[in-house]
Amino acid sequence: MNILYISQMGNVNWAGPAYSIPKQVAAQSKYDNVFWYHMKNDINKKWEEEYEINSTINYPTKKISDLPKPFNRPDLVIVEQFYGYGKLPIIKELVKGSIPYIIVPRGELTKKAQKRKLVKKWIGNILMFNNFARKALAIQYLTEDEMIESGDRWNKKSIIIPNGTEKKTLKKNIYNSDKIIITNIGRIEKYQKGIDLLIYACKEIKEELLQSKCEIHIYGPDVENQKIDIENIIIEEGLQSLIYIHGPVFEDEKVEVLLQSDIFLMTSRFEGHPMALIEAMSYGIPCFVTDGTNMAKEVEEYNAGWTARNNIESIKESLLKMIEEKNILSEKGSNSLELSNKYDWNELAKKSHELYKSLLSLEDNKR
Numbered sequence: 001m002n003i004l005y006i007s008q009m010g011n012v013n014w015a016g017p018a019y020s021i022p023k024q025v026a027a028q029s030k031y032d033n034v035f036w037y038h039m040k041n042d043i044n045k046k047w048e049e050e051y052e053i054n055s056t057i058n059y060p061t062k063k064i065s066d067l068p069k070p071f072n073r074p075d076l077v078i079v080e081q082f083y084g085y086g087k088l089p090i091i092k093e094l095v096k097g098s099i100p101y102i103i104v105p106r107g108e109l110t111k112k113a114q115k116r117k118l119v120k121k122w123i124g125n126i127l128m129f130n131n132f133a134r135k136a137l138a139i140q141y142l143t144e145d146e147m148i149e150s151g152d153r154w155n156k157k158s159i160i161i162p163n164g165t166e167k168k169t170l171k172k173n174i175y176n177s178d179k180i181i182i183t184n185i186g187r188i189e190k191y192q193k194g195i196d197l198l199i200y201a202c203k204e205i206k207e208e209l210l211q212s213k214c215e216i217h218i219y220g221p222d223v224e225n226q227k228i229d230i231e232n233i234i235i236e237e238g239l240q241s242l243i244y245i246h247g248p249v250f251e252d253e254k255v256e257v258l259l260q261s262d263i264f265l266m267t268s269r270f271e272g273h274p275m276a277l278i279e280a281m282s283y284g285i286p287c288f289v290t291d292g293t294n295m296a297k298e299v300e301e302y303n304a305g306w307t308a309r310n311n312i313e314s315i316k317e318s319l320l321k322m323i324e325e326k327n328i329l330s331e332k333g334s335n336s337l338e339l340s341n342k343y344d345w346n347e348l349a350k351k352s353h354e355l356y357k358s359l360l361s362l363e364d365n366k367r
Helices: 016-028 045-050 089-096 111-115 118-134 144-150 195-204 206-211 227-236 251-259 275-282 296-302 312-324 326-343 345-366
Strands: 002-007 033-038 076-080 101-104 138-141 158-160 180-185 214-219 243-246 263-266 287-290 305-308
Touching (some): 016 045, 111 118, 138 144, 180 251, 180 275, 195 227, 195 312, 206 312, 214 251, 263 275, 275 287, 275 326, 287 312, 296 305, 296 326
Parallel strands (some): 002 033, 101 138, 138 158, 180 214, 180 263, 263 287, 287 305
C-alpha cells in the first residue's frame, strides 16, 4: 500500500505525539510504502536526523495533489490528531475527494477532552469537524477505553491500534530498601494530569507516606504556567517534603530518572495512550495509574502495579495499598515489563497493515 501520513504537532520534545508519530511512521514503512508530510515549517532536528520527513518547506501548497507520485493519489491517508487542520487545503481535499483516510485523534474526541475549550470546539465541530470525522474511512483509537469514551457519534467505524515502544537493553533491577521513589513524567498541568487529585489524596495520608519515606517527583514542562500555583498548593497543604516539582527531562537524563524510580505514577483524568507510561513499563518499572490513563485495566490484568479511580478517596486507598505491598515491587516490575511487550512497534505495524487492507477492501466492495 501507498500510505500518506500527515501531521501537525509542535516542535517539542516533551509531548507524546512528537515521539509516537515518528515511531509509528517508521515502523509502518517496513510493511508499506509511506510518505510523511508534516504540515508545518518548524521541524524537530531529531525527526530530520532519524526519519524521512517532508514538510511545507518541501511542498508549500499543503495539497495532496502536489505531492510526488504515487502519494498524490495514495491508497490511504493517515491523519495524525484531529484539531488544527481546519483551514488547510489538504482537509478540504480529503472531505470532498475520493481518497480514503483514517483519523488518529489521540484522545481529542473523548468526552472529557471535549469539555476543554467547550464553546470553541462545539462551534468548530458544527462548522467543520463533525463532517471531517464522519467521512473518514474509520477512526483509529489507541485504546478500547478511548474508543468507549469517545462514543460512535463521530464515525460508526473504528479500529484500535495502540502506541508502541521498543525493547530496552536496560532494566530496573534494584529497588530502594529504605524509601519509595515515585516518579511522574509529563506536563505540569493540574486538571488533565490529575495533579490536584494526587495532592489532596496525599494530604489525607501524609503521615503514612512520610513514615514510609515516600518521595513523589514530578518532572515536566510548565507549558500552561501552572507550576507556581501547584507549588503553592503543595506548600499550603504542608507536603513540600513529600511532593517535588522539577523541570522536564529528556534522553539519557530521563532514562536515569526512570531507573532510579521504584514506581511510575500517573493520575491523569484523561489521556489517549500515554507514551511516558508505556516507556516506564518497558524498563520494568511498576506503575500506579488511574482510570483516566486508559491503562488501568491492563495494569490490573497483568498485576503490574496499582490502579485507582479518578477521585481523591480512591487514589488515597490505592496509595495505602501500595505502601503495604512495597515488598513485591520486583514482582510487579517484572509484570510491567511483560505488559510492555504487547506494544512492540513492529508487531503493531504488522497489525495496522492487515487492518488497513481489510478496511480498504470493504470500501472497494461498496463502490
